[in-house]
């Protein structure tokens with residue numbers, strides 16, 4: 430049955446992927462045709478120009494139809510994101526091939542391609558320039574550090590002369606010692622002014638709401654950190670009543686915390702504080718809660734875990750539309766603990782996915798070369814649910830200061846792991862799409878995604894628990 434669910438989801442994904450691909454190719458063809466048309470007009474070749482317009486109109490209609498189709502399909506798998514779609518696209522290669530063959534107009538458009546080539550060359554020149562510039566920049570920093578060293582050196586030698594004149598007098602010697610200390614301090618801090626501390630991503634935010642004592646003096650086996658937004662109280666209640674329920678069953682302490690960013694809405698903020706007074710499970714930092722700030726929330730989770738719950742054996746980072754099959758999940762973690770597993774970052778992993786460089790494809794997930802210059806993302810675990818073992822909670826937080834910010838939070842955690850030399854572990858039980866829990870036998874499932882209705886969360890929980898009570 431689990432396989433059935435998977436097959437349906439896979440088919441759904443394929444249809445979205447192929448629709449998106451269609452649209453993408455159509456857009457490109459429409460653009461090319463429009464370009465060609467304007468060229469033909471200036472050439473005076475009106476008949477061929479009109480033909481191109483007709484074709485472009487037809488393609489536009491086709492595009493609209495596909496967009497609608499993809500919206501319908503996307504509605505069902507709305508959690509899909511750019512990198513994932515791209516990932517799926519690669520598996521849809523056969524469809525892509527079919528599309529690629531068909532076009533006779535393509536011949537006419539070949540001229541346009543040569544322009545594209547020229548553009549590409551120009552771009553690579555621009556890249557080279559950028560590299561040269563950054564080298565120059567580093568040289569400048571190095572130069573200024575050297576200069577400060579020289580200055581500090583001359584201050585030091587001047588002090589050396591002063592001491593000869595004043596060493597006999599005890600009081601002055603005290604002053605002198607203080608001065609020397611200052612100079613030494615200056616000497617040791619000079620290099621820090623350059624890029625050598627490596628801090629490229631400080632996290633200068635403060636907690637507005639916090640529950641610092643939550644893990645104190647307790648055995649915490651699992652800390653659940655759920656990223657949420659102010660408005661999603663119903664989702665949070667769904668989790669509180671089901672898989673995120675705090676407990677201390679059989680000595681396995683479970684603590685749950687919801688991580689939220691800042692809101693400018695006073696009424697919503699008051700309601701959130703009231704919610705926290707009741708449940709004591711909200712943490713909030715003072716950064717704007719926006720799409721491009723998503724990674725700040727994850728860093729805040731890592732921060733909170735290392736500062737206030739460093740005793741947790743495992744941390745689960747989840748989103749507020751994640752469903753966790755709690756008993757198999759806990760059993761699996763216990764197995765890991767028995768084997769004394771260290772350095773664990775585990776979830777549904779992606780390898781070899783690439784940043785979306787086309788700003789019009791899915792604008793929300795567009796990643797510029799300034800955002801992320803490399804061509805391929807490191808291996809990373811999907812953000813809806815991943816597990817971190819105790820020993821790397823703090824290292825992950827601390828290394829985040831040295832990893833350039835990227836708004837895609839799960840890729841960012843992957844970058845931090847990469848910097849620490851940690852290889853993310855894949856587990857098939859982490860299922861990055863919706864699983865309709867309406868039958869038994871789902872013990873293979875650890876966590877699934879896109880449960881956007883709290884009622885559904887409750888229903889799944891009841892079914893899963895009822896299944897456990899059935900005779901095996």
Ligand SMILES: *[C@@H]1O[C@H](CO)[C@@H](O)[C@H](O)[C@H]1NC(C)=O
Nearest residue numbers: 715716717718719720721722
């Ligand atoms: C992220 O939050 C900070 C702090 O509130 C804010 O200054 C910044 O504009 C936000 N960035 C985005 C892209 O929303």
